[in-house]
Amino acid sequence: MDPSSPTLEITGVTLHFGGLTVLSDVSMAAGAGEITALIGPNGAGKSSLVNCVTGFYRPQKGAITLFGRETTGLPAHRVAGLGVARTFQHIELFQGLSVIDNLMLGRHRHLKGGALANGVFYGRSRREELRQRAAVEDIVDFLDMPHIRNTPVGLLPYGLQKRVDLGRALAQEPRLLILDEPMAGMNVEEKEDMARYILELRQESAISVVLIEHDMGVVMDISDRVSVLDFGRFIAQGPPDEVRADPAVIAAYIGAPAEAATGEAAAR
Amino acid sequence: MALIAMETGRFHEKYSEEIAVYGTPYRKIWILAVLVVTFVVIPLVASPYWLVVLTLVGIAAVGATGLNVLVGYAGQISLGHAAFAAIGAYTSGLLVSRAEAPFWVAVPVAMVAAGVFSLIFGLASLRVKGLYLAIATLAAQYIVQWILTSWTWITGGFQGIVIFEPIQIGPFDTTTPMGKYLMVFISLALVVVFVENLMRSRSGRAMIAVRDQDIAAAGSAVSPLHYKLLAFFISSAIAGLSGVLYGYNAGLVSTEVFTLALSVQYLAMILVGGLGSIPGSILGAGFITMLPLWLRDLLPAVGIELSASVEVHLLTLLFGVAILLFLVLEPRGLYGLFRNIKDYFRMWPFSY
Numbered sequence: 001m002d003p004s005s006p007t008l009e010i011t012g013v014t015l016h017f018g019g020l021t022v023l024s025d026v027s028m029a030a031g032a033g034e035i036t037a038l039i040g041p042n043g044a045g046k047s048s049l050v051n052c053v054t055g056f057y058r059p060q061k062g063a064i065t066l067f068g069r070e071t072t073g074l075p076a077h078r079v080a081g082l083g084v085a086r087t088f089q090h091i092e093l094f095q096g097l098s099v100i101d102n103l104m105l106g107r108h109r110h111l112k113g114g115a116l117a118n119g120v121f122y123g124r125s126r127r128e129e130l131r132q133r134a135a136v137e138d139i140v141d142f143l144d145m146p147h148i149r150n151t152p153v154g155l156l157p158y159g160l161q162k163r164v165d166l167g168r169a170l171a172q173e174p175r176l177l178i179l180d181e182p183m184a185g186m187n188v189e190e191k192e193d194m195a196r197y198i199l200e201l202r203q204e205s206a207i208s209v210v211l212i213e214h215d216m217g218v219v220m221d222i223s224d225r226v227s228v229l230d231f232g233r234f235i236a237q238g239p240p241d242e243v244r245a246d247p248a249v250i251a252a253y254i255g256a257p258a259e260a261a262t263g264e265a266a267a268r
Numbered sequence: 269m270a271l272i273a274m275e276t277g278r279f280h281e282k283y284s285e286e287i288a289v290y291g292t293p294y295r296k297i298w299i300l301a302v303l304v305v306t307f308v309v310i311p312l313v314a315s316p317y318w319l320v321v322l323t324l325v326g327i328a329a330v331g332a333t334g335l336n337v338l339v340g341y342a343g344q345i346s347l348g349h350a351a352f353a354a355i356g357a358y359t360s361g362l363l364v365s366r367a368e369a370p371f372w373v374a375v376p377v378a379m380v381a382a383g384v385f386s387l388i389f390g391l392a393s394l395r396v397k398g399l400y401l402a403i404a405t406l407a408a409q410y411i412v413q414w415i416l417t418s419w420t421w422i423t424g425g426f427q428g429i430v431i432f433e434p435i436q437i438g439p440f441d442t443t444t445p446m447g448k449y450l451m452v453f454i455s456l457a458l459v460v461v462f463v464e465n466l467m468r469s470r471s472g473r474a475m476i477a478v479r480d481q482d483i484a485a486a487g488s489a490v491s492p493l494h495y496k497l498l499a500f501f502i503s504s505a506i507a508g509l510s511g512v513l514y515g516y517n518a519g520l521v522s523t524e525v526f527t528l529a530l531s532v533q534y535l536a537m538i539l540v541g542g543l544g545s546i547p548g549s550i551l552g553a554g555f556i557t558m559l560p561l562w563l564r565d566l567l568p569a570v571g572i573e574l575s576a577s578v579e580v581h582l583l584t585l586l587f588g589v590a591i592l593l594f595l596v597l598e599p600r601g602l603y604g605l606f607r608n609i610k611d612y613f614r615m616w617p618f619s620y
Contacts, residue, residue, distance in 0.1 A: 054487065080489035092484035094477050105477045109489040111470040115498055118472065121465035126284075129469055133283040172488060 005068050007032045007176050007208040013052055013062030015045075015232075022048045023059065023232045030176070030225075035202060035209045037219045037240075040229035041252060046212045047089055049229065050178055053210075054086050055079035067175060081109050085174035087165045089181045089212075095154035099145060099164050102153055103136040106171030110135070136171055143167050143197065159190045166197065177201070178210045183218060191215065195222055220244060228252065287468060306453055311446060319445040321561065326452035327513045329553035332537040333459050333546060334506025339535070340544030341467060342499030343479025344393050345401050348386070348408030349507045349534045354416065354526035356382040356508020357515045358423065361430035371435050375512050382508025383501040390500030394493055409528050416523040428523040432515040448517050455513055459506055460546055466502070467546075475499050507534075536587050540594050542601030551602040559586060 006029040015023040023045045030036040038046050051057040053064055055076035064072045071079055080086075085106070094102050111132055113125050140149050143163050148156060153164050162182060169177055179198070183191045195218055201207055213219050219226060219240070226243040228236040236246040243249055280286045310322065335349050346352075360378035363369040369377075385408075392404035416428045423430060434442040441447040466472040474495045477485040482492045515521045533556055541552020560583055567574060574582065598604050 056483070056486070075491075076483075076486035077489050077491040080487055086487050088484065088487070092481045092487075094480040094484070096480055097473075097476060101473060101476075105473050105485070105490070106488050108470065108474060113470060115466060115471040115502060118469040119462040119466045121469060125465070125469050126287075129287060130283050133287070137283070168484075168488065 005032075006030055007067060008053065008210065009065040010049070010053065011063050011065075013049070013059045013064065015048055015052060015057060015059045021232055023052070026062070026229070026232070026234060028227050028234060028237060030208055030210050032208055033202070033206050034224040035198065035211060035222055037223035037226045038210060038212045038229060039214070039216075039219055039226060044229040045232045046229055047180055050086065050180055050210070050212065053079075054084060054178065080172065083173070083175035084178065085169035085172040085176075086178040087162075087169050087180055087182055089184065091158075091161045091165050093153045093161060093164055093168070096152060098150050098152055099140070099156075099167070100133075100136060100149050102164055102168050103139060103171040104129075104132065106168040107132045107136060109172065135173075139167050139170050142170075142200075144193075159186055162186065162190075162194070166194070170201070174207065176208045176210065178212075180212045181214065182211070183213060183215055191218060198222060303457075306457075307450075311449065316445045319449045321558065323445070323449045323452050323517055325554045325557045326449070326456050327510055327517060328533075328537060328557045329550040330452070330456050330459055330513060331507050331510035331534050332541065332549040332553040333456075333463055334503045334510065335534045336503075336538045336541075336544065336546070336549045337463055337466075337475075337506065338499050338503035339538055340542075340548075341472060341479065342475040342496060342503075344390075344496060344499060345398065346386075346389075346405040346408075346500075346503070347402050347528070347531050347535070348389060348405035348412075349504070350526040350528065350530035351408045351412035352382045352386050352504035352507040353511030353514070353530070354412050354521075355385045355511070356505075357511030357521045357526070358416070358428075358430060359508070360512045361432055361515050361521055362422070364433055365431055375509070378512050379505040379508045382511070383505035386500045386504030387497055390497045393496045393500070406528070409531055413523065413527070416526075423523070429520055430515070430522075431520045432518075434519070435516065442516050451516060452513050455509060456550075459509065460550075463506075463546055471495070471498065533587070536591050538601075539591050540601055542603035543599075545601070545603040547606070548601045548603035551606070555590075555602060556587070559583065559590075 008028075008030040010026060010028045013023055013026045014021070026045075026049060028036075028038075038049065040046050048057060052059045053066075055071070055074050055078065058073055062072070063070055066079070066082055066084060069082070071082065094105060097105070111128050113128055117123075117125050137149075140146055143166065145160065145163060145167070148160060153161055156164065166179070166182060169179075182198075183194050186194065198209060198211070199222055202209060211219070211223065223240055225238065226236075226240050227234055228243060228246075228249050230252040235248040235252060236243050238246075310319075314322065331349065331353060335346065338344050338346055356378040359381040360371070360374040363374035363377060364371060389405050389408045393401050396404060416423055420428075435447075435451070436442070440450065442451050467476075474485065474490045475498070477488070477490055478492045478495045485495075486492055511521070511526065514525065518525075537552035537556045538549055539552070540555055541550070542548025560579075563579060563583060563586070594601055598608075600607070
């Protein structure tokens with residue numbers, strides 16, 4: 001892909017819920033093959049922005065371009081069909097299905113054959129199922145979960161459910177992977193595993209990643225670019241080192257001396 | 269003996285072995301046994317009375333399996349399945365009697381007609397869920413009943429009676445109890461194979477995904493609209509087939525057959541049998557269909573004589589009690605009960 005055309009481009013997106021402005025005139029870009037972190041205090045609008053990108057929310061103003069094609073207003077399943085996969089902040093797995101079946105559902109867009117072929121099964125449908133099953137097993141191996149492959153996900157502990165959620169997104173073979181707090185509620189060890197999976201992914205494929213995360217250590221370590229959202233607008237965008245030193249970011253996260261804060265407000 | 273029944277120590281070496289329906293030798297034997305009993309033993313030994321009863325069970329089982337696709341797997345609800353069955357029955361009946369179409373044209377057309385008609389009400393499932401969807405599909409029930417009784421130019425006169433010409437191919441003849449039995453159970457077998465295959469592949473998985481988490485399903489490129497409508501279509505087409513079978517079995521249909529009570533009975537069958545389970549649909553259909561017969565035969569045997577009107581009301585009461593008991597005590601229905609018993613014996617003499 002042409003490196004000059006970003007995987008994801010958001011221009012001037014504004015989103016209201018009734019009288020509440022969640023995002024106001026937000027613009028950002030995520031480069032091809034890069035890990036772009038999206039950070040900000042709780043309620044800053046990070047998940048809302050992701051929901052706009054993935055088609056779950058429809059912004060009132062602005063445009064979203066994915067892989068050079070405008071997708072504003074497309075329904076979620078169409079956006080996913082273009083090769084955008086996401087994980088969810090609050091795990092949204094198919095509780096009654098096994099790990100394998102959750103991942104197979106992720107393969108949905110790669111499977112061919114309609115209901116009639118599925119009902120007859122023997123022949124094309126069966127071949128397809130077996131071929132995609134092999135692809136799913138690769139992901140099971142990659143995420144180190146062969147021992148739980150037939151367990152219904154409802155029975156798994158939280159950390160593993162998060163991993164299955166990632167697995168389902170990977171099963172889609174996305175060009176853009178959006179991770180909404182993949183490490184929330186995890187211990188250090190689980191976070192390290194997750195970070196390793198993300199880095200390994202980037203190394204092995206041309207995948208672009210947008211990562212929402214609260215753990216600053218992880219964000220600064222693995223991201224190529226960081227965008228900081230506060231009260232529905234970006235206050236800083238750039239490489240991790242620059243963003244870390246940005247006074248506006250420090251003010252948003254840990255507060256600022258009174259005069260600095262008022263000076264910042266005046267500058268805005 | 270117990271050793272042979274254990275399923276431990278069996279390792280799959282290919283993915284194809286894992287997705288096979290008859291994954292273990294025991295399942296193979298079970299399926300074979302069910303087929304032999306259904307198509308060889310029962311036709312040979314059953315009395316005409318039992319053939320008639322089982323035929324009714326089979327017709328109900330087709331309808332219940334259809335409804336289970338929608339309710340058990342796709343997580344939607346329908347109180348209009350008797351109406352969809354009516355569309356199937358009347359379409360095929362009229363095609364055969366008026367247009368003189370052969371049954372192998374009329375039956376598929378009838379199934380498609382029932383499926384397409386249900387899509388109108390399926391569209392409501394996009395906007396509303398649960399109770400509200402139940403009421404939207406209830407509209408289907410009343411609209412169809414009204415059309416059948418009011419538009420006499422369609423149904424042709426008194427009580428909308430449409431005669432079904434029997435199917436006769438060589439020795440196969442649907443005027444005999446045996447012919448009817450075979451017609452119904454061959455249809456049921458085809459429906460069961462179709463639904464079972466559907467549920468272990470792409471479309472069925474997508475339906476279950478929409479049921480469990482429609483947001484995550486959309487995030488995985490599954491269109492909730494598409495699969496809800498698909499579930500409505502398939503489910504109602506199968507219900508339509510059940511209506512057709514009713515017509516061929518009874519020789520005629522009238523407007524009084526496909527009432528709300530039948531829709532509710534279908535729901536009772538899958539609730540009692542087990543939601544999202546094909547064997548459950550069949551067990552539930554058997555239970556609900558034979559309940560009145562047991563009531564009629566068993567009560568006098570223990571010395572209780574009831575008047576006909578009391579019997580009818582007692583039946584309604586028992587349906588309610590059965591549904592309540594299953595919902596509270598064994599939500600997975602008769603099939604869940606069967607699984608529990610099977611697991612108990614597999615683990616025996618240990619508790620787990």
